[in-house]
Amino acid sequence: MSVRHAILALLSEGPKYGLQLQKEFESSTGEVWPLNIGQVYTTLQRLERDGLVESDETESEGPQKGFRITDAGSTELSSWLTTPPDMTSPPRDELVIKVLSAIRVPGVSVHDVIQVHRRYLVELMQQWTRLKEDEADFDLTFALVVDAELFRLDSVVRWLDMADGRLKRAATEPPAPSTTPRLARRLVVRR
Amino acid sequence: MSFLELRRVSKSYGEGVAEVHAIQDVDLHVEGGTLVAVMGPSGSGKSTLLTIAGSLEEPTSGEVVIDGASLQAMSRNDKARLRRRTIGYVFQDFNLLAGLTAVENVALPLELDGLSGKKAHVAGMVALEALGLADRATHYPDQLSGGERQRVSIARAVVGERRLLLADEPSGALDSTNGESVMRMILAACKEGVAAVVVTHDAQLASWADRVVFLRDGRVVDQTVPPPSPEALLEESSRSGPWR
Numbered sequence: 001m002s003v004r005h006a007i008l009a010l011l012s013e014g015p016k017y018g019l020q021l022q023k024e025f026e027s028s029t030g031e032v033w034p035l036n037i038g039q040v041y042t043t044l045q046r047l048e049r050d051g052l053v054e055s056d057e058t059e060s061e062g063p064q065k066g067f068r069i070t071d072a073g074s075t076e077l078s079s080w081l082t083t084p085p086d087m088t089s090p091p092r093d094e095l096v097i098k099v100l101s102a103i104r105v106p107g108v109s110v111h112d113v114i115q116v117h118r119r120y121l122v123e124l125m126q127q128w129t130r131l132k133e134d135e136a137d138f139d140l141t142f143a144l145v146v147d148a149e150l151f152r153l154d155s156v157v158r159w160l161d162m163a164d165g166r167l168k169r170a171a172t173e174p175p176a177p178s179t180t181p182r183l184a185r186r187l188v189v190r191r
Numbered sequence: 192m193s194f195l196e197l198r199r200v201s202k203s204y205g206e207g208v209a210e211v212h213a214i215q216d217v218d219l220h221v222e223g224g225t226l227v228a229v230m231g232p233s234g235s236g237k238s239t240l241l242t243i244a245g246s247l248e249e250p251t252s253g254e255v256v257i258d259g260a261s262l263q264a265m266s267r268n269d270k271a272r273l274r275r276r277t278i279g280y281v282f283q284d285f286n287l288l289a290g291l292t293a294v295e296n297v298a299l300p301l302e303l304d305g306l307s308g309k310k311a312h313v314a315g316m317v318a319l320e321a322l323g324l325a326d327r328a329t330h331y332p333d334q335l336s337g338g339e340r341q342r343v344s345i346a347r348a349v350v351g352e353r354r355l356l357l358a359d360e361p362s363g364a365l366d367s368t369n370g371e372s373v374m375r376m377i378l379a380a381c382k383e384g385v386a387a388v389v390v391t392h393d394a395q396l397a398s399w400a401d402r403v404v405f406l407r408d409g410r411v412v413d414q415t416v417p418p419p420s421p422e423a424l425l426e427e428s429s430r431s432g433p434w435r
Contacts, residue, residue, distance in 0.1 A: 115405065115413050122230070123415045125398035130421040132371075133378070150395055157394040165232055 003035065003043050008069055008077040011053060015068040018044060032145045052076055095156065099163055110167055118160045125153050192259070193220040194386035195244060195355055200253030202239050213239040214409040216253070221386045223354065226378055228397035229390040231406035237390035238359055240406070244388060245278050245357045246270045257355060275304040279348025281358035281377075285340045287332040287347075293339075294319060294328040297347045304351075318346040322376055338369035342376065349380045356380055356387040362396055374399040 003025070010016060010024050022040045026033070044067055047053040052073035056066045069077070090096075095117060102113040128150050132143070197219040203212045214236040221227045231237050242248040243255060246262050255262045258277065262270060280286075287296045298315035302308060319328050322342045332340055341361065348356050356377060362370030374389075374396055381387050381401075389400065397403045405413040 111407070115407070119403075119405065119413050119415055122394055122397060122403050124424075125394055126400070126403070126415060127421045127424045129395075129398040131424070150398070154394050161232060161392070 002080070003039060004047060005077060005080045007040070007043055007047065008052060008073050008080075011067060011069040012074065012077055015066045017064065017066055021067070028141055029145060032142065047073065096159075099160075103167070111164060114160050114164050114167075118157055121153050121157050121160075125150055125157075128153070192222070193256075194223045194258055195219070195221040195388065196254075196256040197240070197244060198254040198256065200240075200243060200250045200255060202236075202243060202248070202251050212409050214243070214406075217406075217409075217411055219244070219388075219404065219411070221355075221388055223386045224381055224384050225402070226381045226387045226389065226400045228400035228403045229388060229406055230392065230394070230397045230403055231390075232392060235406040236409040237392075237406055239409075241357050241359050241388065241390050245280060245355075246274055272304075275300055276352065277354055279350075279353040279356045281341070281344050281348045281356065281361045281373075283360040283363040285332070285344045285363075287340055287344060289332050292329050292331055293324060293335065293343045293346075296332070296343055297350050300347065301351050306351075314350055315346070318350040319343070322346050337363075337365055338372065341365060341369070341373055345373065345376045345380075349385065354385055356385050358387065358389045360391050360393075361389060362391075362393065367395070370396060 006025055006028070007021055010021055010028070016024070018037065018040050021044075022035055022037050025035045025040070044053060044055075048055060048067075050072075051070060053067050053069055055068075098117070099110065099114060102108050102110040128146055131146050197217050200217045200219075201212065201215045203210050205211055217236075217240060219227070219229075219240070229237050229240060239248070243250050246255070246257075257273065260273075262273075265273070287293075288299070291299065294312060294315040297318050298308075298311035301311035301314055306314070316325065316328060319325055322345060324339065324342055324346065327335060327339055327343075330339075332343070335343065341363065345361075348358075358377060361373050361377065365373065370393070377387050377389060378399055389396065391397055401417070403415040404411055
């Protein structure tokens with residue numbers, strides 16, 4: 001997540017002070033991710049340098065200095081909101097590497113390795129779900145953050161389930177001859 | 192004390208070389224007020240485990256004990272009474288009777304158990320009201336949405352004095368929002384003291400449970416340990432916030 005763009009989004013509602021931005025940022029992320037005030041001011045200085053925000057024309061620095069978004073800042077914000085993050089190539093995922101490695105290690109059951117990670121992820125999901133239990137304490141932004149985390153963990157569990165099933169089938173069925181050129185199947189992995 | 196106990200329960204189908212072991216030596220204990228999820232892929236034995244726990248099927252070996260009474264020692268009639276009075280079932284495809292209204296569906300198990308039509312109707316309305324469905328009581332299943340049908344089937348499963356709730360993929364084809372509602376309702380029943388077992392392949396549903404048991408090839412291979420407080424999770428998240 002980009003603090004830079006989150007601050008632009010908050011300023012798109014109207015001019016604000018640094019301290020106010022810090023509080024609103026935390027509130028807008030369901031207070032799951034606190035933000036250091038120093039990081040707010042460093043980011044504001046860079047945004048101002050790049051012409052994306054402007055500050056009050058006072059000499060005062062610190063909590064009483066107000067900031068507003070510029071036209072260039074609004075354009076940058078619109079562009080960022082609708083630009084998909086780069087997901088064209090798979091990230092170098094430690095869990096994927098562990099499972100791929102487990103296949104090759106003599107005396108290690110890849111299914112047992114998968115189960116250890118599956119249980120860990122489900123336990124994490126149980127903790128996140130506990131946070132949802134009391135709906136009365138559950139505000140909208142917090143709900144969205146918790147849902148995002150649950151779906152992220154769930155997708156990893158699904159991959160483990162799929163891998164488990166695929167490896168089980170592969171152990172009993174001979175692989176079908178490949179008709180796809182090896183080179184075309186090579187993936188570019190993000191570091 | 193556990194309300195439901197499976198002791199070294201096995202179930203196999205067929206004989207000789209054609210014999211298939213659906214579940215093997217399964218031990219499972221579920222206390223009143225506890226929600227246990229059983230996770231596993233298709234064919235891992237989840238549904239067999241549930242039908243045996245609910246006395247809908249006999250195990251090949253092992254023992255099932257419900258509320259301190261062994262099912263093996265029970266007559267057919269006693270088991271039928273147990274199913275009517277104590278056990279509620281929630282199925283993936285709801286299993287509501289199309290010719291009955293929502294409240295008639297919910298009241299049916301009580302009427303079958305000998306309660307007067309009027310009293311069963313009142314109890315049915317109470318169960319529907321608790322799940323926010325009072326205004327749908329006179330609707331037929333085909334007049335209800337998928338989410339509403341599943342809520343009616345949960346009302347039917349918890350109506351009266353049922354103390355054991357068994358659910359097989361209860362969110363079925365429902366979307367995530369309705370799936371969450373279903374789990375909240377099951378959890379609410381557990382808070383009232385009901386013991387519940389939900390079998391599912393869905394980790395998001397399973398994560399509502401107090402304990403998750405993992406089945407592989409008919410055997411229990413693992414289970415979760417009680418999770419630490421969620422506050423620890425938030426502290427960890429705040430240390431590793433996802434911004435740059």
